[in-house]
Amino acid sequence: MKRLIVASAKTIGGEVAALSSDKSISHRVAIFSLLSDRPSIAANFLRAEDTLRSLSIVERLGAKVGFSGETLRIEPPSAIEEPSDYLECGNAGTAMRLFIGLLSSQSGFFALSGDKYLNNRPMKRVVAPLKEIGASIDGRKEASYAPIAIRGNPNLASFDYESLVSSAQVKSALILAGINANGGIFCEPELSRDHTERMLKAMGADIHVQNGKIAIAKKTAPLKPLNLRVPCDPSSGFFFAVAAAITPRSDLLLKNVTLNPTRIEAYKVLRDMGAKVEFIEKENDFEPIGDIRVRYGELNAIEINKNVSWLIDELPAMAIAFAFARGVSRVTNAAELRVKESDRIKSVVGNLIKCGVLAKELPDGFEIAGQERVGGAIVDSFGDHRVAMSFAVAALRADGEIIVNDSECVATSFPNFLEIYRSLGGAIEEQTVEN
Ligand code: S3P
DSSP states (O other): OEEEEEEOOSOOEEEESSOOBOHHHHHHHHHHGGGBSSOEEEESOOOSHHHHHHHHHHHHTTOEEEEETTEEEEEOOSSOOOOSSOEEOTTOHHHHHHHHHHHHTSSEEEEEEOOTTGGGSOOHHHHHHHHHTTOEEEEHHHHTEEEEEEEEOTTOOOEEEEOSSOOHHHHHHHHHHHHHTTOEEEEOSSOOOOHHHHHHHHTTOOEEEETTEEEEOOOSSOBOOOEEEOOBOHHHHHHHHHHHHHSTTOEEEEEEEEOOTTTOHHHHHHHHHTOEEEEEEEEESSSEEEEEEEEOOOOBOOEEOSSGGGTGGGHHHHHHHHHTSBSEEEEOSOGGGGGSSSOHHHHHHHHHHHTTOOEEEETTEEEEEOOSOEEEEEEEOTTOHHHHHHHHHHGGGEEEEEEEEOGGGGGGTOTTHHHHHHHTTOEEEEEEOOO
């Protein structure tokens, strides 16, 4: 087992020019390349465990994949090939759910599986609406969990689906099924991250968004290939944003991050709490891209209950900001946290309590009372990359070291996390210990 040993720091700061690339966009680059008949090119593709899973699945489906230095080239097959073995998604929920959508509308037999965490995350949210339009999908516990087996059918019926959860993965799975089959209309309670809509539009898909409804038409010809530079990931950057916000005199600049409004809500919350946050937009192709500057400011407690899907991935790190804010902060309307890479309500609250913080689980969120400093502690990642990195940040203002057990998971999204943490002035070590 690997573990992180993290000490406090008086201040942190500097410029992060090579933050990890955006995970959501990288998954989509790999998967959407199969919708074209010409090679897609992407600079700065995220080479982390999760996104490399998507890339190797694309390869197993017949694409030719190669890196030339920084640049990824994916040459799609003329038709998706039936793989001779199951497709391994590892820890990547985005890979599994988007491939379920795409493959349910392709000729052939496909089986998908993941690690012990992913195989216990709900798949019914994508499987049920796909079955309603005729998809043939089976899996564990009546197709609620992976392993999942799909007998693809290019003739799925058109859908008019009102999702009960705001989830970009559910939305993207339906859109991918519709684009190959007979189109459809999708709507969700609150807009979730919209990379799929933006990227497919850039590829020339017939996709329209109006009054919260997304209409996707069947593609009548292969789409244009992608040619882009993947921006950096604001969700990965947010660990350092919290680090700067809680550590006196800190000044941090995150370079070339996507400033897509569905992705930077957490930074706005941090600003509302008292940190100094500026967005400097530099380009706007199909995603606005620019720099984010975050400086220390005394934090006050806050309540969060709307636009939750815009900051869902950032809530574990946000909980650390809450632990140092004056007053009691509360998140509700975030039951989705229970079905992420871990039950993030339980993991975050349990770990905070170990650090001596007054924290309480709510059915759909948590409540945290802020304090000056937290105690050193041994905490667990629960196999969840975002929990591991959040507690590495909490250590910056801890009396004593914080040790984060089971830290291998950091590599699923952020292979250079430790390097950047150190470059900003943090003291972090990784050890391998026997279980
Ligand atoms: C993602 C969507 C979100 C997010 C996940 C990545 C995506 O999940 O939590 O990390 O790339 O579509 P949900 O769609 O389940 O909310």
